[in-house]
Amino acid sequence: MRKGELSAIIDLNEDDAALAPLTTGRPIGTLPFAGRYRLIDFPLSAISAADIHSVAIFMPRSARSVQDHLRSGATWNLDLIQGGVFMFPYVATRDYNDASLRARYYEDYMQFLRMSGSRYTVILGAKNIANIDLNAVLDYHRAGDSPITAIYKTLPVTELGAQELTLSLSELGTASSVLPLSARHLGDAAKVAAFMDGYLIDTPMLIELLDAASNGASFRRMPELLRDAVLANNANAFEYTGFLARVTGIQQYFAANLAMLDDASYQALLYSSIPILTKSKNEIPTFFARDSHVVNTILGTGAYIEGSITHSVISRNVLVHRDAEVVDSVIMQGTKLSIGASVRNAILDKGVVIGPNVTVAGTPEHPVVVPKNATVYQSIEEVPA
């Protein structure tokens, strides 16, 4: 692809209520994943692999974790003179209701698009963990008739919640609308086109949409504008067939992490033709002590393991002291398990300390979530329903 032919927008304003307390101080985009990544690494890596150098990030309310992770954007080749990462500050809905402020925000977006000089713009969120080949999407878009392409994956109906968005596919294979599952008349269909919050759109058309919205009587956010555009134009519907995990709630997030322990999923997501790039850390090697026992587990660097770990995801700088055990759990960075601690079916957020001989145990359906920097001295046990 020509340099500059594509630009990208990553919208980090995703509904994260179902992921509390993990999303108290961070958006979905900076949730840790697989002991090594943040969710935003997946759209950024897809963007980087497609030689896109200009990216706008619509920042969430809690922007600091995003800034800390992105820095100059060099990790994803977003620090070239011909491009860059442009962070658009979080905008409260009340400010959008002021017509002049609203016009200014839209003008900022339009200016980004104009300055990028791109012919097409990719729009992605962070809550669909996937490795999308954007060059393939572009080829599909060019071959299609519509100025907008929506990305979906065919999934069993049973895997979607009622509010999750789907595409209504026409017989021609185009998408005529983006609707929540609950609004669809599916009859006895077993499968559905799950919308992946991803678009590729002609840049001039996107500028037109924003321009119209800027002059509109009331406020409409970008996702609404895009759904309207699908309705108005029908969209080319690009079917993605690779690994997908949708982080729509705690249970899904938990399952997505543990899915990486399945070798096929691990290879499909992390060793595809799209390398997953993430901010590098200067960590020391992970050390396994004489009596450690670790199986069926992925780990980041800088960890120090004396105890036993089974079927778990361990981030960097985790300490597991002797006689402690971790089973079926997701442990984030800097967490410490004291001597004799036991953790099962749990998610421990960053910096958690589990006291000596304390047990934290959830169930596969209801993992216990211990929030960031909490110190746990008393056992927490979720009784299986």
Next chain:
Amino acid sequence: MRKGELSAIIDLNEDDAALAPLTTGRPIGTLPFAGRYRLIDFPLSAISAADIHSVAIFMPRSARSVQDHLRSGATWNLDLIQGGVFMFPYVATRDYNDASLRARYYEDYMQFLRMSGSRYTVILGAKNIANIDLNAVLDYHRAGDSPITAIYKTLPVTELGAQELTLSLSELGTASSVLPLSARHLGDAAKVAAFMDGYLIDTPMLIELLDAASNGASFRRMPELLRDAVLANNANAFEYTGFLARVTGIQQYFAANLAMLDDASYQALLYSSIPILTKSKNEIPTFFARDSHVVNTILGTGAYIEGSITHSVISRNVLVHRDAEVVDSVIMQGTKLSIGASVRNAILDKGVVIGPNVTVAGTPEHPVVVPKNATVYQSIEEVPA
């Protein structure tokens, strides 16, 4: 100095009402200066020369021009792994009134300071154009008794407006308070210690101040906290003796630019031991045509000059067509003067177009300001009072 011994904060929330319309879409910090710079280049260059690698920028309401200018911070060596530029989003006063939000913002600042690992923190604004040797300030601070040092320059009383801040100096040479000129009892003193909005403070003390403010009953912004700290501790008062221009209004901004045509000021500010670093642009050389006549003028690159220019400051990419003349004026980037146009005692903001044979003329005391991207087809003449 040791790497990491100092961190810095640049506060771009400066009162810019007196500089409208130049500050409609940008803070004082990104006002163009001397055909080449933005005002924020001066504090950033002082910071860079002092080997400071961690800088927090308190962003103004209009953040885009700041982001565009700073990018990764590489220009000022702020992209090293041991440091970085951390942009703290603009906070509306109404949000500060919410105690929990307020606590979060202060926590962000404190975390920056803790992570920097610095022993001292420099705090600067952008509206004092100067080249401060921060190593000298640090040496002075260490030799002093107070945990806080305030930076001032001795100026004639007549040069200060009533609301401008001054230091009350004790006989010991310390500053006992920071007060507006109008609140001082100066008697017949001809000179005054003009405060330059610059502090150097022990980092642990700054963290304490923020921590106390975070738990306080009502909201106090950082400048107020610092002034209170001077009152409570007295401050070491560091006297700056180099070039200083204070951009407190249109007239001062105009005069500061034209002051650069004085060779002594030009050398003092731009060729001192502190190189003024600015984002580099890939501009072509400035071209002077056969009949051009340019004297006593500084120019940026990428300009194309056919007409005549006298005693003016011309930014990059300015077009001055034949028979056009510029006298005693400040012309920002991308401005175009059509054939026969005449501009005197004026400030033309970015992208202005002056039509053929149109005259724009102010007075030295009241320069005409033509706002960004305006097209002027009718002459504007300010009659000298």
Next chain:
Amino acid sequence: MTTEMLGMILAGGQGTRLGKLTRTTAKPSVPFGGRYRIIDFTLSNLSNSGVNTVGVITQYQPLELNRHVQNGASWGLNERSAGVTILQPYAASDGEKFFEGTAHAIFQNMAYIDSYNPKYLLVLSGDHIYKMDYRRMLAFHESKKAALTVAVMPVSKSEASRFGIMNTDDTDRIIEFEEKPAAPKSNNASMGIYIFNWATLRKYLADSNATDGNLEDFGHDVIPAYLAHNEPTYAYAFHGYWKDVGTIQSLWEANMEFLSPNNPLNITNRNWRIYSQAEALPPMMLTSTAKVTRAMIVDGSYVAGTVDHSILSQSVKIGPGSVVTDSMVMPNAVIGKNVRIDHAIIGEDAIVGDNGEVVGTADDIAVVGYGEAIGRKEKA
């Protein structure tokens, strides 16, 4: 890691014909046009053409070139796992690796090239002033299914005998190559720009190394070998401004052409920018005694004298009473008071003391070397 087309710039030559200007620096790092160095044109062409992986082969006085190129960020050539690499001579367990000729230099850097596993190798010189979209040449190369494509441009019959001339059939296939022919049969002059299928070239170079080592130079050895073996070799015709700046005279001419507002290079075109490393220098200053016409001036320069039909590079000082005409002044040169400079090139960091004279003619350009001091200051 696979790169479709890898760029290799041959920047190793000493540039002896540039005399004093290249005594301590490599030719590609010689300043040009006020704010550029010669290699900027090739690097910008690569960046604008989307060739994001580039090796720069150098061996002669590379320090300044190294400092100029750095990590390639000035040209947007700093992508991770790509970008610019400066390749210098080195030692290996089988001996020291100085480069004996253009093709030999490529051979010696085979490990670098192989690490990117390129399909095509784009071989360039670092000392030409031009704008060219290498993607178009690659599209031509692919459409012809060529093993080698050589960029050519038409030159006048009288000039043709100074170049390598490519005689083609009516499909643009090269059927004959004549180096500096006394009686040229065509006017397709080689521009020293080649696209090779790397697998084929690699085999030729490896075979040569294993046997008689006779493939040292592309023009002299490799093209004839390709023609002899009937490899599909094509000529890609370029139409546009192109100038080899290998001599004092041509360097001066190219600068004077650059100064023309009608310069066919069209330097103002923002769709094909020429990038360079940009230092943060103060704005240029023209004092009350300055008189500047038909001139290009850049940041950091200070002009108190007269400048006509000349180019001043960064941080040049021209004292009052001095007159500079039809000349090119390189960065940091200091010209004192009442100096006369005419038809001259003044080297970087040179000093011309008060009342000095540096006067050449259109056919015999005067040169002051890098850091050379002439006139009154010389005595100090």
Next chain:
Amino acid sequence: MTTEMLGMILAGGQGTRLGKLTRTTAKPSVPFGGRYRIIDFTLSNLSNSGVNTVGVITQYQPLELNRHVQNGASWGLNERSAGVTILQPYAASDGEKFFEGTAHAIFQNMAYIDSYNPKYLLVLSGDHIYKMDYRRMLAFHESKKAALTVAVMPVSKSEASRFGIMNTDDTDRIIEFEEKPAAPKSNNASMGIYIFNWATLRKYLADSNATDGNLEDFGHDVIPAYLAHNEPTYAYAFHGYWKDVGTIQSLWEANMEFLSPNNPLNITNRNWRIYSQAEALPPMMLTSTAKVTRAMIVDGSYVAGTVDHSILSQSVKIGPGSVVTDSMVMPNAVIGKNVRIDHAIIGEDAIVGDNGEVVGTADDIAVVGYGEAIGRKEKA
């Protein structure tokens, strides 16, 4: 531009005593400790000591070292007008500049050094494992008003005859230098770390070059010359972990020492980090058949076998049924099924096929070279 103390790393040696490990790479870029390369320790020491301008002199197989160091950003050594520069051999108008010895290499790069106009020159080796604050050594050098300070560390009397030994008076002034003495008079072994006043050294080297050119090596020539001329030369005593990893045996030992939780190098100390270039690799995976004890493992590795008392670098694969003990495995090595590796160093990109055996002893470490394939895969 003025730099107080400029760092120069001598990274040119072929490292022949590392045998197969340095056939295609320079010694300083040999992997160490799982996620480092040897030169990381020196570069991190420089960065942590605030020495932000560093030349790395290399001439043997520098490609991998170049790629590793890049623009120095991984160590925070990428400040504008400072940072790391790789210095390779080059040609000048007076000939080609390969480096004949440590002091000669400094002399050949005089133009680079002069461009920073340093007061002090810190000369280092690129192949030692240690943590050291060079600021303290500089403070010592300044307090002694020395022309040269040599860092020394105490070694046992039995070892002393393998080193250059500095005999000092009670002010730490060096009064005698013995290279590998049979009967050492003291146990102050030179660590090959020098702080020179550049002006003085520059004069010695220039004079030598202008006359007999006899100052080729620091230990052999320059220190004796300084002592002979009564230049104030001092020994700075270092106490801490320091290891020359110039042989297979010492490289293996240093890795095994690194593996100890009580390693005096204290790698976990965040106040003196050892930085390295960090690739974005997937997390390490230990499968259900893994058994890992007393081991260090890093990103991208995949372990289905048994690993005890060993270090695995990036992207190492250990197949099921394989047993790795008392060994160091370098990046991207692939160990098949049912392999036995004991007391061994496995080179980068090496392949040990199913059922293979690589078994050494504590006194005779087995080595598989870079990219070498042994066992079943060898036949492919």
